[in-house]
Amino acid sequence: MKGIWVFNLKKWKPLLFICIASLFVASWLFIQRDHISVFTTPDGPQAFYRAENADHKIALTFNISWGEQNVLPIVNILKENDVEHATFFVSASWAETYPELVKEIADSGFHIGSHGYRYKNYTAMDDEQVIKDMRRSKQVLQELTGETPTLLRPPNGAFTTRTLALAEQQGFDIVHWSVNSYDYKNPGTAQIIDNVLNATNSGDVLMFHASDTVKQTGAALPTILKELEKRDYELATLEELMNSADATSNEVN
Structure with missing residues (x-):
């Protein structure tokens, strides 16, 4: 049975x-x-600089702290090459001086992150000064763009574990980079191209500058963008990379 x-x-x-x-x-x-928050861990907040297993996605970023000559040419180069996603980390004191350029960046569909208010290393400030700078930068950018910035790249990329904690308290995720174009050294167009293309892999965050101090970035960008496209890289938002399952972060003291 x-x-x-x-x-x-x-x-x-x-x-x-x-x-x-x-x-x-x-x-x-x-x-x-x-x-x-991807970067709040049992060991505390961490700074994002690249993502693992990003499926050929990379992020394009630019720092701006001074001048007005390079911004629109770079924005136009991105649009001419059909770039939809890029993040401009702008010093808020610069943004106050050139609100029309901030608007142009935003109206072009690109993301705006904070590069602090004053261009002064957070590692040289006490906690109260850092908090004041972060809050001021957030206020200025929010007033100019209508959106609250959530991504922060400290001036000169200088930060400590204490800076990370203060940034988290102010609602910021700190974003570093994994590929440095070294365009601020003005080493020549060919060298900037090599610096980027020889180092880029899936999940990388590429750093350029759009301040007047850089002289060859605009000339290098078209070649870099075309070659990255040939290599089947997709230009993604930083948020897309940050939401990848396996995120890699910096260790700082």
């Missing part, structure tokens, strides 16, 4: 409830994943 399986709902009801609850929580976390 074959055995007959009888499902005892009363007996399995607690287990069934746990399974349903677990699925609900997992689904909620999946939906909310874009709103969870």
Whole structure:
């Protein structure tokens, strides 16, 4: 005689409830994943500089702290090459001086992040000064763009674990870089191209500058963008990279 399986709902009801609850929580976390800080860890907040397993996605970033001559030419080069995603980290004191350029960047569809208010290393300030600078930069950029900046690249890229903690308190994620074009050294167009193309891999954050101090970035960009396209790289937002499952962060003292 074959055995007959009888499902005892009363007996399995607690287990069934746990399974349903677990699925609900997992689904909620999946939906909310874009709103969870990727870089707050048991060891504290960390700075993002590249993502692992990014499926040929990279991020393009520019720092601006001085001058007006290079911004529009660089923005136009990006648009001419059909670049949809780039982040401009701007010093808020610069933004106050050139609000029309900030508007042009935003109207072109590019993201604006904070490069601090004053262009002064956070490592040379006390906590109160750093907090004041972060808050002021956020206020200025919010007033100029209508959006609250959430990404911060400290002036000169200088930060400590204390800076990371203060940035987290002010609602910022600190973004560093993994590929440095060294365009600020004005080493020549060919050298800037080599600096970028020889170092770029999936998940990288590329750093350029759009201040008047750089003289060859505009000349190098078209070749770099075309070659990256040939290599099947996709220019993504920093948020896309930051939301990658495996994120790599800097260790600082």
